[in-house]
Amino acid sequence: MDQRSELGGFLRSRRARTRPEDVGLPAYERRRVPGLRREEVARLTGISVGYYTRLEQGxxxxxxxxxxxSLAGALRLAPDERTHLRSLTRPGRKSPTRAAPEHVRDSVRLLVGSLGDIPAxxxxxxxDVLTWNRLAHALLAxxxxxxxxxxxxxxxxxTRLFFLDPRTRELFSDWPEKAKDTVADVRLALGAHPGDSSLAELVGExxxxxxxxxxxxxxxPVRRCTSHNREYHHPLVGDLTLxxxxxxxxxxxxxxxxxxxxxxxxPSAAALALLAENTQGQGGQQAVALLAGEG
Structure with a gap:
């Protein structure tokens, strides 16, 4: 991804989002475009209009x-958005290159497996899904x-499954909200890891x-995914809130x-326990067949 266009696009989107009344400016003026004008952002930030224009040009x-x-304050950026802005403006940013495949440390793999009836x-x-335990696999894919x-x-x-795989889409009862969170998380990751070609290729795809x-x-959108409460509609055990x-x-x-x-x-805990029971041993093979539409 072109990091200069990323910076310009991000600033323009936040300038358009900021209402004049949010920053103490008159709201009654006739405006051709929503949000703040460049000269207003420059004045609020304490820089010249020319300098701010160059920032929007990347x-x-x-x-x-x-x-x-000052920019973050003028545009009322949230903490994750401030982090993203800094990522886009730091010197020495590299063009994407082919990185070595990621690997999970053995201790982390053991931890995930040891969680047993807790999906992880x-x-x-x-x-990329680097490892999952039996119940996370049965729950999600x-x-x-x-x-x-x-x-x-x-x-x-x-991310690819979420947007391109029909079965994954059907799993989430609140798919539109989850979609916003997913894109916001990818955008933040791309800003933090500009040299990761796999991220750039994923976004392009x-x-x-x-x-x-x-x-x-x-x-x-820019927002780090950290915790959620979500509704699921699982093909084997029905509705869950997790x-x-x-x-x-x-x-x-x-x-x-x-x-x-x-x-x-x-009831969600009972459904999760039922899923765990049905995905052990021979039951696991039957559950996978059902989930794949083979039963």
């Missing part, structure tokens, strides 16, 4: 921290081979193949452990 190398802080998986920087994450050159990618992804991407936590692994650049849970006294 010339953001070596911009000072004080200017970034590890996602790489670009959303029982129609795929259990060993799929072990195929280094052809791993399941969660989805821009070409998914209208929904393309529409959301044009809005420049919480998930995405925990960054400190020693693994960009990798995250994802763990799912249900209220212990809820």
């Amino acid at each position: 010339h953001g190398a070596n911009v000072s921290d004080s200017v970034l802080d 998986l590890v996602l790489g920087r670009s959303g 029982g129609h795929l081979p259990r060993e799929a994450p072990e195929r280094v050159d052809d791993r399941p990618n969660w 989805l821009l070409g193949r998914s209208t929904e992804f393309r529409t959301l991407w044009s809005e420049h 919480s998930d936590e995405l925990l960054t692994l400190p020693d693994d650049d960009g990798q995250r452990l994802v763990v799912f849970s249900a209220d212990p006294r809820s």
Whole structure:
């Protein structure tokens, strides 16, 4: 992805989003476009209009921290958006290159497997599923081979599945909201890892193949996914309400452990227990067949 166009597009989207009354400017003026004018952002930031215009043109190398802080305040950026802005303006950013395949440390793999009846998986920087335990596989992608994450050159990618795989789409009752979160998370990851060609290629693929992804991407959402409560409609055990936590692994650049849970006294906990029971041993083979539409 062109990082200069990323910076310009991000600033324009946030300028258009900011209402004049939010920053103490008159709201009654007739405006040809929504949001703030360039000269208003420049005045609020304390820089010249020409300098701000160059920033919107993508010339953001070596911009000072004080200017970034002023811009973030003028455009009312959230913490994740401030982080993204800094990522887009730091010097020495590399063009995407082919990175070595990601691997899960043995201790992390053992941890995921030891969680037993708690669904858990590890996602790489670009959303590749690096490992999952039996129940996470049955919950999220029982129609795929259990060993799929072990195929280094052809791993399941969660973002690709989410936008391009009909079975994954049907799993989420709140798919539109999940879609926004997913795109926002990918945008933040791309800003933080501009040298990761797998991320750039993934975004390029989805821009070409998914209208929904393309529409959301044009809005420049930026937000780190950390925790959610979501509704699922599982083909084997029906409706579930689950919480998930995405925990960054400190020693693994960009990798995250994802763990799912249900209220212990809820029907969702019972459904999750039933799924665990039905995916053990011979029952697991039957469940996968059902999920794949073979039963």
